[in-house]
Amino acid sequence: MSPDLPLNLADFEAAARERLSPQAWAYFSGAAADEHTLAANRSDWAAHRLLPRVLRPLSGSSTAINMGGLTLAHPIFLAPVACQRMAHPEGERATAMAAAAQGAGMILSSQSSVAVEAVAAAMAEPGAGPLWFQLYWQAQREATLALVRRAEAAGCQTLVLTVDAPVHGVRDRERRAGFEIPPGISAVHLAGLPPPPDSLTALLAAAPSWDDVAWLRQQTRLPLWLKGVLHADDARQAADSGCVDGLIISNHGGRTLDSTVSTAWALPRVAEALNGRLPLIVDGGIRRGTDVLKALALGAHAVAVGRPQVFALADDGAMGVARMLRLLRDEFAIALALCGCRSPDDVSRALLA
Amino acid sequence: MSPDLPLNLADFEAAARERLSPQAWAYFSGAAADEHTLAANRSDWAAHRLLPRVLRPLSGSSTAINMGGLTLAHPIFLAPVACQRMAHPEGERATAMAAAAQGAGMILSSQSSVAVEAVAAAMAEPGAGPLWFQLYWQAQREATLALVRRAEAAGCQTLVLTVDAPVHGVRDRERRAGFEIPPGISAVHLAGLPPPPDSLTALLAAAPSWDDVAWLRQQTRLPLWLKGVLHADDARQAADSGCVDGLIISNHGGRTLDSTVSTAWALPRVAEALNGRLPLIVDGGIRRGTDVLKALALGAHAVAVGRPQVFALADDGAMGVARMLRLLRDEFAIALALCGCRSPDDVSRALLA
Amino acid sequence: MSPDLPLNLADFEAAARERLSPQAWAYFSGAAADEHTLAANRSDWAAHRLLPRVLRPLSGSSTAINMGGLTLAHPIFLAPVACQRMAHPEGERATAMAAAAQGAGMILSSQSSVAVEAVAAAMAEPGAGPLWFQLYWQAQREATLALVRRAEAAGCQTLVLTVDAPVHGVRDRERRAGFEIPPGISAVHLAGLPPPPDSLTALLAAAPSWDDVAWLRQQTRLPLWLKGVLHADDARQAADSGCVDGLIISNHGGRTLDSTVSTAWALPRVAEALNGRLPLIVDGGIRRGTDVLKALALGAHAVAVGRPQVFALADDGAMGVARMLRLLRDEFAIALALCGCRSPDDVSRALLA
Amino acid sequence: MSPDLPLNLADFEAAARERLSPQAWAYFSGAAADEHTLAANRSDWAAHRLLPRVLRPLSGSSTAINMGGLTLAHPIFLAPVACQRMAHPEGERATAMAAAAQGAGMILSSQSSVAVEAVAAAMAEPGAGPLWFQLYWQAQREATLALVRRAEAAGCQTLVLTVDAPVHGVRDRERRAGFEIPPGISAVHLAGLPPPPDSLTALLAAAPSWDDVAWLRQQTRLPLWLKGVLHADDARQAADSGCVDGLIISNHGGRTLDSTVSTAWALPRVAEALNGRLPLIVDGGIRRGTDVLKALALGAHAVAVGRPQVFALADDGAMGVARMLRLLRDEFAIALALCGCRSPDDVSRALLA
DSSP states (O other): OTTTTTHHHHHHHHHHHHHHHHHHHHHHHOSSEEEEHHHHHHHHHHHHBBBOOOOOOOTTOOOOOOTTTTSSSSSSEEOOOOOGTTTOOHHHHHHHHHHHHHOOEOOOOTSSSSSSHHHHHHHOSSTTEEEEEOOOOOHHHHHHHHHHHHHHHHHHOEEEESSSOOSOOOOOHHHTTOOOOOOTTTOOOGTTOOOOOOOOOHHHHHHOOHHHHHHHHHHSSSOOEEEEEOOOOOOOOOHHHOOOOOEEEEOGGGTTTTTTHHHHHHHHHHHHTTTSSOOOOSSSOSSSHHHHHHHHHOOOOOEEHHHHHHHHHHHHHHHHHHHHHHHHHHHHHHHHHHTSSSSSSOOGGGBBB | OTTOOOSOOOOOOOHHHSOOOOHHHHHHHOSSSSSSOOOOOOHHHHHBBBBOOOSSOOTTTTOEEEETEESSSSSSSEEOOSSSGGGGGEEEEHHHHHHHHOOOOOOOTTTOOOOOOHHHHHSSTTOOOOEEEEEEOOSSHHHHHHHHHHHHTTTTOOEEEOOSSSSOOOOOOOOOHHOOOOOTTOOEEEEEEEEOOOHHEEEEEEEOHHHHHHHHHHOOOOOEEEEEEEHHHHHHHHHSSSSOOOOEOOOOGTTTTTTBBOHHHHHHHHHHHHTSOOOOEESSSSHHHHHHHHHTTTSEEEEEEEEHHHHHHHHHHHHHHHHHHHHHHHHHHHHHHHTOOSGGGGOGGGBBB | OOOOOSSSSSHOOOHHHHSOOOHHHHHOOSSSOOOOHHHHHHHHHHHHHBOOOOOOOOTTOOOOEEEETTEESEEEEEEOOOOGGGGOTHHHHHHHHHHHHHOOOOEEEEEESSHHHHHHHHHTTOOOOEEEEOOOOSSHHHHHHHHHHHHHHHTTEEEEEEEOOOOOOOOOOOOOOTTTOOOOOOOOOGTTTTOOSSSSHHHHHHHHHHHHHHHHHHHOOOOOEEEOOHHHHHHHHHHHSSSSEEEEEOGGGGGGSSTTTOOHHHHHHHHHHTTTTSSSSEESSSOOOHHHHHHHHHHEEEEOOOHHHHHHHHHHHHHHHHHHHHHHHHHHHHHHHHHHSSSSOOGGGGGGG | OOOSSSSSSSHHHHHHHHHHHHHHHHHHHSSSSHHHHHHHHHHHHOOOOOOOOOOOOOOTTTOOOEEEEEEESSSSSEOOOOOGGGTTTTTTHHHHHHHHTTOOEEOOOOOOOOOOHHHHHHHHHHOOOOEEEEEOSSHHHHEEEEEEHHHHHHTTTEEEEEOOOOSSOOOHHHHHTTTTOOOOOOGGGTTTTTOOOSHHHHHTTTTTOOHHHHHHHOOOOOOOEEEOOOOHHHHHHHHHHHHHEEEOOOOOOOOGTHHHHHHHHHHHHHHHHHHHSSOOOSSSSSOOOOHHHHHTTTSSEEEEEHHHHHHHHHHHHHHHHHHHHHHHHHHHHHHHHHOSSSSGGGGGGGBBO
């Protein structure tokens, strides 16, 4: 491999910093307040230590997983990231092409800068992973429903309701950079929908509740996941509600509330509380194949990566994202083997010290 | 918001460093000895991790608190800081105007460089928070009493006796800078009172004791708080004495004895020992809305901020202090919502990991 | 001692960095991925604290050990390191001369750039330590057997099968440097043997298993050790198998799987699980005589040093390696005495805090 | 106080670095190997957190202590440091003048560069602390006895046998600097005595044992202390032997064996094991009045300072040492008061968090 190409996910971040405008860099790389959670997301994966096994049979190894009836070539999803045309002219369409080529599931943001129909077309390839649609609750139920209907019509296979961001976080870096969405780029699905309330009081009054989740469950046959759960009691409530098909353990990449627990901290506690009742995806700070392995060891069925996808997109468009996914998957395959596992099913808590 | 305006409390500190003389900077920003406690006050809040709840009803949210019969728009006080005219020509009068505008309680230092009567006049606005008076024990009881009578006459609503500074701390940074109070500025309330003893032995002989607290209790009808308690046994003794109406958990901002426990460490232990018998305010290292939330989760009814008020005052006078208070209150309101709390009453230890 | 000569093992590393090509430096000094394990190997020895004893009889002190019937002048081995002619023209032959002069055991890599026969000749000196042969499992049993027969014929006294590297690790530093084995240097024992498979799937299918260990046990009368065990259950299985004569606790110097436990972490757990059933050598991060002492206190019978040998070789050939071994042995002798031990037999866990 | 004068003990270190030759700086400031113990000695005092008490009676405060029948103005001793004429032409005589002026006990090194008789003369002042004599065991008992007799004749009040240095430590910094004792300076008490053995084997054979302590006990009526004990079992043995009058908890300032426990770690364990059977002095890393307080809280009766005395001596001779002692004592007096203690007798473990 040429030493000039990115060798790991951190290389994409360095490359993107060169290519993105300072405003876009601040938006994509920054997080809330002092960015303690951003840092903890990363360092808490790194702090887990592996205790590998040796001399186990490795013939017929595979990275494939089965999650809630869905078979995937590997456990790596693309997390929802808004307005990717700020990173590359092709935006989410390029990301989707890479996801299709690498068999990765893609969770499209409802704030996508490319229409879901175009993204779905780019994903319509043999071997492609699934396309899921991330939903921000809108102040009016009809507006929320309009987004659901559009996602259904485009063929999205799952709805992912974000529940950890009733208000925008205190993003100092983004504000200091004077970030605004550049002209010519917008959240295309929100065009024509009412804008969000402009006072904190009104925003909070419009925030979704468990009642809204129950209502949403009635409106669609698509599987419904919640994204942004950290507390074991909330996870239990989700399972008890009967309305939810899976959870994404997430703190929004540290972008909403600073100094929350890291997702590596929350994951095993949620997994223990659920005891297998719901499938789990985790995002936040996953940068190495060993992080993927550790996430599985701590109870996740799959992981999602957010910032690395836009950094790779900024670096080299669809090729960059595909290379990023390939690197991460290869690292994961090697980590599996070096821990003595033939497949993700062999991964357990016993691999962690 | 313009990216040039301070975005958070740390920005005021950076701005003040530019504006203050090296001597005033050393005085306000420095602390005792190696400043370990100064650092621990900050880092121990940051080390607590939040475990937010999702999908809870947020309609009708408010930051208002009720503390010992007093209703306040939010739980943020201004801690006593001496000689604020070193930071800005208007000194404590400007600080008081900002406190009034933002509904913050102000605890005026007995070493104020502006007379309490002028400060009280600046606080006489609709919606203003309460004005409290901080008391340093004087070597003679009559001198102490003179300060009490003046505070009462000016309309102060509570007396706050500082108990953690029978002697001045070992403030290396301040001494290295050759700090002296500049000409034209003085602790106006102390004019005409006897100067403090000039030997350590005499200072210690004049230090206040529990007997003095009991005596002071007899002299005034104002509520009496103690400031500078860290040990749970001292807190219990205060409650048992029947002389004390509340406690400020404080280590004097790390300015008296270096390497004490941080206030974030002491607070939950004191709160547990008291079990609600006395209201608690905590100061030391509070710089973020999440710190306010954590303080409430650990048992405080309110917080006080010291250095940020003088840094903001140095930066932009009353406007600066008002902006600082507004930023902190807004961050607190957002943190509340993102933790699933409709009001400070919903905050509990369960929000901390 | 001249202050220009290396005073400790770190000095050899600094000297080697000056002398090696950037590619060779990256190869020898680098490790897998983010090199967390490389760092932990070092820092975890340093973190152990000694609790020395005083006034004990020290007359007749010695560093000699007895391990599985073998008497050695001291407990320091040279770990297998590939292709040492990249560090010095004389390569493994110079290293062997130093090992012989200092009474150190040498574990020759099957990827040696000098033939085992020449290395054995260099070790044929009075007082020399033993020559062991490290074995990488080859995809074909016949190829593996050919290596075994050659090692036997050359007089190697023990076989050491590496079990922690069924695939090459993700070595970012090495790849970034564009490392390739330079022209004129090669792994001479592998000439004429089939090359390793070039796909991950095929590599994993060819990886050794416990069955292969049992088969290998049948092929030779030499003692058989496993290198690369970290998990106590694998150690138990090795002892239960009856096929294994000793274990080298190793994570391959952090070069295969990043973020494994350090060897200082694994050693006491393996030692406790085995309870003396197998002799143990540990490598990874040993740089000081106190590290050797700590390793013995945690249950090892001896230690092995990898990188320091090539750094010393690069610095000054056989003289450098001899000096490195002498420094480490002297430091160990002094540490023994300062802990109140007359011999390695006196070392126990009680010396650690 | 002028901001140019040293404000704390660290200032003396900075000043000494300017004044000492690189060789003398390396000798006095350096320690063994990687200097982990040197650092831990300092950081482990700093890591203890104080939990001060308030409103306690402070009238009649004093720093005086009583230790084994000896009344001292404060609990600060000067630890033995060799060849102080390398720091200042007046050497140990200047140090003794300062000790006398500040009422500090002085433990003179047997490697003093000034004769004990001259030092004793300098200490013969009203209010001076006691003069003790530190003893390195000599290879011949007669030589040891000659040192004892000279110390007795000079009026030394206690013998302190160093037990943690049967061999010289691995002092890399000192060796790298090419340190040698400069011409014209020597350990004057050792003139005419046989030089130490020049092989490690012979050195170890000549090291003192418990039997030698018992012999020494028979030779003199002076109280006999041991210096260099860290292990609780050694402390118990000292008490059980009936030969020992006190212990100095010390790791030789980190100068003999690197990576031992810090003295702050060892002290409370030794104190608990002894339960008051022997008085304890602790040295190593004491730099602040709060460190003195913490040492007393952990069970020491007094502390000793080594490097600060030579740094102060290098900075300003006897005046420097006197100022250093005064600063430390004043800091201690203030720390006592701020913790609510009227005297060292009030200090207990309860002051530590």
